[in-house]
Amino acid sequence: DVGKWQRNKYVGVSLVGKTLAVLGFGKVGSEVARRAKGLGMHVIAHDPYAPADRARAIGVELVSFDEAIATADFISLHMPLTPATNKMLNDETFAKMKKGVRIVNVARGGVIDEEALVRALDAGIVAQAALDVFSEEPPKQDSKLVQHERVTVTPHLGASTMEAQEGVAIEIAEAVVGALKGELAATAVNAPMVPAEVLTELKPYVELAEKLGRLAVQLVAGGSGVKTVKVSYASSRAPDDLDTRLLRAMITKGIIEPISSVFVNLVNADYTAKQRGLRITEERILLDGSPESPLESIQVQIANVESKFASAMSESGEIKVEGRVKDGIPHLTKVGSFEVDVSLEGSIILCRQVDQPGMIGTVGSILGEEN
Known part of the structure; x- marks a missing residue:
């Protein structure tokens, strides 16, 4: 096509008045929304963990996932790849979209089922797709998706500009x-900033x-955004003798990291929680009693959410988990109002059984057969 004057080949569509759905309303997603508003677009967003006031401040409406994909003329992806977002756009979700929708993925390749995207392009559901990320990078040269005439691809450029570098x-x-001057390094990835002897005892x-x-947030039903967490520390030590900053940071880490791409540490924990409205x-x-041990137990409660596991809800309606350290190993001691004693290692299966003889053996046999 070099040297040819093919104006009809490059006819586009106007952005003014079109609806953009931003899936993932974090730092990048909100910046995309701001710029889209400047282009005259109507912007909606889906992110169960985004603060509503931050969205309202830039004129963006937070909606459900189904509403976002069903009403959008353009969809821009900005969420991390987690078990919940893996292949989030698939045959089922493409079928709910407007015919002629245009999709931009600059998040992670795995959030789109790439074979399903090819089918949606061929069926005319998706008019065009622009992809900077792929499930396999670099993608194979004979990839149907890469070779598709209505797909524009770039090699995971991200923020690859001279100014950004x-x-x-x-x-x-x-x-x-700043670090050499003794200041806190806000971008440090590993900065415990706790005396060595305290860190050893608290490890x-x-x-x-x-x-x-991590366990508590996995009990939250998918559509519920975590906004309010209460942590209770039971200890024989006076408050001045127990610094909980590191413990609070690690609870924040456990709650946020499974549902985002953010790495949380002692330095950025409070800031990250605030940014997410947590x-x-x-x-x-x-x-x-004797204050030999720094803590007897830690309890984590998440309020105003729905749970995947009804028994994890306390009598007052919060998801509640509690644990303690036994012989140097973390143990789960309470889920909801149920007393348990389980080592917090490996995978844990929670199931509520019928109270009748033989149930434990039956469940054990099923687990054994399935390896």
Whole structure:
């Protein structure tokens, strides 16, 4: 086509008045929304963990996933690849979209079922797709998706511009200078900032805190956004003798990392929680007895959500999990109002059984047969 004057081949569509659905309303998604508003687009977004006030501030309406994909003329993807988002766009979801929708994926390749996307393109459901990411990178040269005439591809460029590279270099230099001056490095990926002796004593409790947060968030039903978390520490030590910053950071890490692509540490935990509209409160329960051990138990409650597992709900309506350290190993000791004693290692299956003889043996046999 070099040298040919083919104007008809490059006829596009106007963005003014069109509806853009931003799936994943984090830092990148919200910036895309701002720019789309400037182009005269109506912008909606889906992200169960995005603060509604942040969306309203830029004139964006938060809607359900089904509403977003059904009403959009354009769909822009900005979510992490997690078990919940893996192949989120598939044959079933493509069938719910407007005919002629256009899709941009600059998130992760696995959020789209690529074979289903080819079928949707061939069927005319998807008019065009622009892809910067793929489930296999680099994709095979004979890939039907890459070769499709209505697909524009780039080699996972991300923010690959001269200005961005210069900006990253400056940010790194400033962070190093700040650290050398003794300042907190806000972009540090591993900065415990806790005395070595305290860290050694808290180590098993740090692991317990993260695992309780991770377990609690996995009990939240998919459509529920986690906004309010209460953490209770039961200890014989006086509050001044127990620094919970690291424990709170690890609970935050356990809650946020399974549902996002953000890496959480002691430095950025509070900031990351605030950005996601997550409010974490702490309670100290002072116990009688010798304060040899720093903690007796940690309890994590998530309020105002629905649960995948009804028995995980407390009598007051929150998801509740509790644990303690036994012989240096984190143990789960309570789920909802049920007392348990399970080592928090490997995979855990939660199931509510009929109270009759033989059920434990039956469940055990099924698990054994399925290996």
